[in-house]
Structure formats: structure tokens, C-alpha cells
Amino acid sequence: MALSNSMGRAGTPEEIAELALFLSSSKPSFITGTAAAIDGGISWH
Numbered sequence: 312m313a314l315s316n317s318m319g320r321a322g323t324p325e326e327i328a329e330l331a332l333f334l335s336s337s338k339p340s341f342i343t344g345t346a347a348a349i350d351g352g353i354s355w356h
Contacts, residue, residue, distance in 0.1 A: 317352030 327349055333339060334347075348354045
């Protein structure tokens with residue numbers, strides 16, 4: 312599966328955590344109700 316995405320590798324737990332931390336901070340104050348695909352681009356195929 313890792314090689315079937317656009318990145319050519321599997322994501323790391325740290326990469327997933329970065330989005331979770333960003334979304335739980337005050338930085339995305341204008342983001343509402345969105346789905347973030349953390350899949351290395353596979354959902355674009």
C-alpha cells in the first residue's frame with residue numbers, strides 16, 4: 312500500500328500528529344467543517 316500513493320511511502324505517526332496538533336491549536340481559526348485526508352495523495356487517484 313505504501314508505494315501506491317503519490318508520496319511513494321507510508322506516513323509516519325508523527326506526520327499524522329502534526330495535523331492533529333495544528334487543528335487543536337489556535338492557528339486554524341478560520342477553518343470550519345472540513346475533512347483532511349492524510350493519505351499521501353491516494354484519494355486523488
